Amino acid sequence: MHVHFLxxxxxxxxxxxxxxxxxxxxxxxxxxxxxxxxxxxxxxIDWLIVMGGPMGVHDQPGPSWMKRExxxxxxxxxxxxxxxxxxxxxxxxxxxxGAEVRSNGCREIGWFPVKISHETAPVLKGVFPARLEAxxxxxxxxxxxENGVPFASSEACRNQGFMVxxxxxxxxxHLETTPALARSLIRHCRHELDGSRYVQTEEEMxxxxxxxxxxxxxxxxxxxxxEELNF
Numbered sequence: 001m002h003v004h005f006l007x008x009x010x011x012x013x014x015x016x017x018x019x020x021x022x023x024x025x026x027x028x029x030x031x032x033x034x035x036x037x038x039x040x041x042x043x044x045i046d047w048l049i050v051m052g053g054p055m056g057v058h059d060q061p062g063p064s065w066m067k068r069e070x071x072x073x074x075x076x077x078x079x080x081x082x083x084x085x086x087x088x089x090x091x092x093x094x095x096x097x098g099a100e101v102r103s104n105g106c107r108e109i110g111w112f113p114v115k116i117s118h119e120t121a122p123v124l125k126g127v128f129p130a131r132l133e134a135x136x137x138x139x140x141x142x143x144x145x146e147n148g149v150p151f152a153s154s155e156a157c158r159n160q161g162f163m164v165x166x167x168x169x170x171x172x173x174h175l176e177t178t179p180a181l182a183r184s185l186i187r188h189c190r191h192e193l194d195g196s197r198y199v200q201t202e203e204e205m206x207x208x209x210x211x212x213x214x215x216x217x218x219x220x221x222x223x224x225x226x227e228e229l230n231f
Contacts, residue, residue, distance in 0.1 A: 001231070004045040005030040006069060008053030008088060011184040015176035016216040017049065020223050033065045039072050047082040048073070050089030052174070054189055056140055057091050057101040070096060082167045082230050087138055090162075090170030097145035097164065104141040107192060108156040110200025111211060112136055114173055121151035121163055123229060127222050128152075134173040134215055135205075137185060139192075141172065156198040166229040175219035179212050 003021050005014050007030055014030075021028055029045075031037045050073060055063060074096040076083050085093035091101045116128040136154070144150045144162050152161030152173070160172045177185075186193075186202050193199055 001046045002027045002044060003047040003049060004040055006050045007032050008051060008055065009034055011188045012052045013181065014051065015178045015181045016219055017176045017223065020220045033069060042075055042079050045081065048076040050085040050092055052087030052089060057095050077168060082226060085170045086176065087172060087174060090172050091140055091142045093168065093170045094142035094145050099143040099145040101140060101142050104139055104157050106156055106198055107139045107196060108136040108198045109192060110136060110205050112154055112156060112198060114152050114154050114160050117151050120149050123166060124151060124225065127225050128218060132218065133211065134175065135177045136173050138172060142170065175215045177212065179206065179209055182206060
């Protein structure tokens with residue numbers, strides 16, 4: 001299987017996702033859009049994973065590469081590829097499916113509980129605990145696309161996850177983040193730690209390494225389930 005990543009900034013990489021696929025012998029490639037790299041032919045990939053980033057879907061002026069990225073994601077969606085979007089990536093996938101992306105009204109940064117609804121997405125039963133403390137770093141949110149099924153929410157952000165069929169998924173929260181990625185994100189985006197209600201301090205975010213191991217385990221279980229559903 002050929003898994004391709006779209007990466008928007010050097011400090012928001014695939015984290016534990018890379019190790020999961022490498023351990024299974026899958027082919028991994030990536031486009032670092034901020035470097036102006038090209039996109040692979042759609043027919044050569046099986047799974048597209050769209051990572052996060054500090055920019056917004058509607059930023060004006062946006063990055064020069066975002067228009068072609070949007071078209072590529074839309075092509076992947078309608079070409080039958082497995083598509084997983086994380087944070088900004090989830091917003092881009094939702095936008096490609098015609099949903100609105102907008103300000104969440106507040107930032108959500110740090111460790112906050114996510115409530116999972118297994119009733120709306122029974123295929124995810126056994127993947128997520130009913131209540132998961134996930135890592136967050138976002139200020140925008142997405143509406144649920146037409147034919148999409150919402151399955152996750154938090155106190156600060158109503159729409160935290162959606163599925164369309166069994167092969168398209170958006171996660172507003174982060175399960176891939178490792179301690180190293182979190183430190184890098186803090187270093188590059190420290191100016192967003194404004195002390196507001198749903199924004200933790202650097203110390204709070206990095207105080208417990210076991211949290212990262214837990215969310216990484218959930219991510220690996222999710223990836224395994226998506227493989228089972230689609231191959």
